[in-house]
Amino acid sequence: MFRKVLIANRGEIAVRVLRAAKELGIPFATVYSEADRDALHVLMSGESYFIGPSPSTQSYLNIEKIISVAKEAGADAIHPGYGFLSENPEFARRCQEEGITFIGPPPEAIEAMGDKVTSRKIAISAGVPVVPGTEDSVESFEEAKSFAREIGYPIMLKASAGGGGKGMRLVFEESELKNAFDSARREARGAFGDDRIYIEKYLEEPHHIEIQIIADQNGNYFHLNERECSVQRRHQKVIEESPSPFITDELREKMANSAIRLAKKVGYFNAGTVEFLVDKHRNYYFLEMNTRLQVEHPVTEMVTGIDLVKAQFMVAAGEKLNWEQNRIIQRGHAIEARIYAEDPLNNFNPSPGRIIGLINPGNPGIRLDTGVYQGFTIPIYYDPMIAKLIAWGESREDAISRILVALDEYRLAGVKNNIIFHQVVINSEPFREGKYDTTLLEKLDYAALIRAKKKELIKKALVAAVFVFIEDSSAEDSGKESGSVSSWKMLGRIQQGIMRTRPFKL
Ligand code: MV4
Numbered sequence: 001m002f003r004k005v006l007i008a009n010r011g012e013i014a015v016r017v018l019r020a021a022k023e024l025g026i027p028f029a030t031v032y033s034e035a036d037r038d039a040l041h042v043l044m045s046g047e048s049y050f051i052g053p054s055p056s057t058q059s060y061l062n063i064e065k066i067i068s069v070a071k072e073a074g075a076d077a078i079h080p081g082y083g084f085l086s087e088n089p090e091f092a093r094r095c096q097e098e099g100i101t102f103i104g105p106p107p108e109a110i111e112a113m114g115d116k117v118t119s120r121k122i123a124i125s126a127g128v129p130v131v132p133g134t135e136d137s138v139e140s141f142e143e144a145k146s147f148a149r150e151i152g153y154p155i156m157l158k159a160s161a162g163g164g165g166k167g168m169r170l171v172f173e174e175s176e177l178k179n180a181f182d183s184a185r186r187e188a189r190g191a192f193g194d195d196r197i198y199i200e201k202y203l204e205e206p207h208h209i210e211i212q213i214i215a216d217q218n219g220n221y222f223h224l225n226e227r228e229c230s231v232q233r234r235h236q237k238v239i240e241e242s243p244s245p246f247i248t249d250e251l252r253e254k255m256a257n258s259a260i261r262l263a264k265k266v267g268y269f270n271a272g273t274v275e276f277l278v279d280k281h282r283n284y285y286f287l288e289m290n291t292r293l294q295v296e297h298p299v300t301e302m303v304t305g306i307d308l309v310k311a312q313f314m315v316a317a318g319e320k321l322n323w324e325q326n327r328i329i330q331r332g333h334a335i336e337a338r339i340y341a342e343d344p345l346n347n348f349n350p351s352p353g354r355i356i357g358l359i360n361p362g363n364p365g366i367r368l369d370t371g372v373y374q375g376f377t378i379p380i381y382y383d384p385m386i387a388k389l390i391a392w393g394e395s396r397e398d399a400i401s402r403i404l405v406a407l408d409e410y411r412l413a414g415v416k417n418n419i420i421f422h423q424v425v426i427n428s429e430p431f432r433e434g435k436y437d438t439t440l441l442e443k444l445d446y447a448a449l450i451r452a453k454k455k456e457l458i459k460k461a462l463v464a465a466v467f468v469f470i471e472d473s474s475a476e477d478s479g480k481e482s483g484s485v486s487s488w489k490m491l492g493r494i495q496q497g498i499m500r501t502r503p504f505k506l
Pocket of ligand 1: 131163165203204206235
């Protein structure tokens with residue numbers, strides 16, 4: 001196994017990876033930027049290196065700085081986490097050049113899957129269904145127009161260097177095509193320095209379902225079933241679950257086999273995720289492959305009992321995965337809610353700041369992967385996701401009630417957060433019934449639901465305050481110690497709705 005691993009990331013994923021290293025007995029070091037001097041992953045490290053000013057480009061994205069820190073630390077492996085440099089083939093190559101093991105797939109696989117036109121071609125050659133569309137990027141508006149006439153509207157314009165919705169345009173008719181084509185190109189050029197655009201038939205109300213795979217360097221490929229990630233806001237996954245409430249056993253088998261065929265085609269090893277769009281008729285189509293550990297990996301860990309990060313370390317060290325596919329059993333149901341420091345009633349604007357109060361939820365089956373603690377100041381420089389709350393239950397209903405109880409307990413004072421947003425979405429009928437797709441958050445008026453829930457909470461608090469006031473004053477009248485029933489107790493009783501409504505002597 002490795003002499004020492006450098007964890008080139010921050011926040012909850014840095015904590016997650018260092019815990020796996022600790023459990024495997026691998027010495028580790030972490031890195032921090034100016035804003036992360038007091039971050040949890042630093043406090044949990046015996047060895048941590050300053051890598052530069054707070055902006056990511058000057059710290060967590062600084063390839064040469066990370067490499068030089070790894071050498072200074074005597075690390076012979078680097079775990080990139082997700083985001084930042086985790087899907088940067090140049091970084092993976094620089095690690096190789098320096099004799100440092102990059103804990104992830106081969107750079108060639110990262111590169112191939114990073115280009116959406118190339119990844120589509122590879123999927124086609126692996127016999128994996130892709131959305132009907134152009135084989136290559138389109139060179140001109142004229143070419144786009146004639147293709148669109150051939151395939152029929154609505155169509156989706158996508159950036160080949162893209163992903164995550166950047167450079168994407170939905171076009172319903174030819175009159176919109178010119179503007180859409182030009183603006184998609186402009187956005188792609190701006191975001192990726194590459195303005196190649198390809199075209200796909202638009203799939204109405206698709207599900208986003210992805211297959212977790214992991215392969216070792218001895219040619220052993222495994223899938224760990226699917227995750228339903230259709231609850232998305234602006235291409236940001238918000239709630240994920242496994243198993244998918246939409247998938248059938250037959251569909252799961254077909255998608256998993258496709259995912260493994262694709263991985264084999266590119267000589268993949270380590271953890272990866274193949275994303276698919278599934279339409280309402282349960283036709284599935286390759287979307288893209290993520291060549292990294294995903295944010296939502298705990299959902300799979302909770303229903304398979306497999307520690308994916310430990311498996312990554314083993315695979316990177318050249319060890320064989322001594323598993324059998326038919327012994328990777330999915331048990332129970334897991335749901336993950338991504339906790340963001342942002343204001344759901346104010347366009348989800350990030351809400352950095354100091355966490356002045358914190359109560360973490362707990363219970364059998366509750367997991368909280370967090371990167372923050374009471375007193376920590378959430379920086380403005382990075383993604384506002386601060387934790388992931390995952391609930392496991394025997395059934396989907398158990399997992400839902402469990403995560404709702406945990407969300408009710410979870411207190412993050414000092415920063416706006418999206419806990420109440422999760423409560424209303426998970427409690428909504430479409431979600432509870434498992435009958436939702438990627439259009440859920442367009443259709444659900446979650447802002448109104450949040451306002452209604454806040455009103456209910458305020459009313460309860462006011463009622464509690466009145467009871468406490470009356471209780472205290474009536475206690476004074478009868479000479480008893482005021483506050484005979486502590487306000488906490490009173491509040492708890494009221495919240496439980498078990499408060500007796502006996503008439504008071506006024
Ligand atoms: C699509 C699609 C429908 N038809 N492609 C691509 C990037 C990923 N984040 C979402 N993508 C989609 N690609 C075709 N041909 C629907 C999605 C999609 C989506 C699109 C717009 C807004 C929100 C979305 C959420 C999930 C999936």
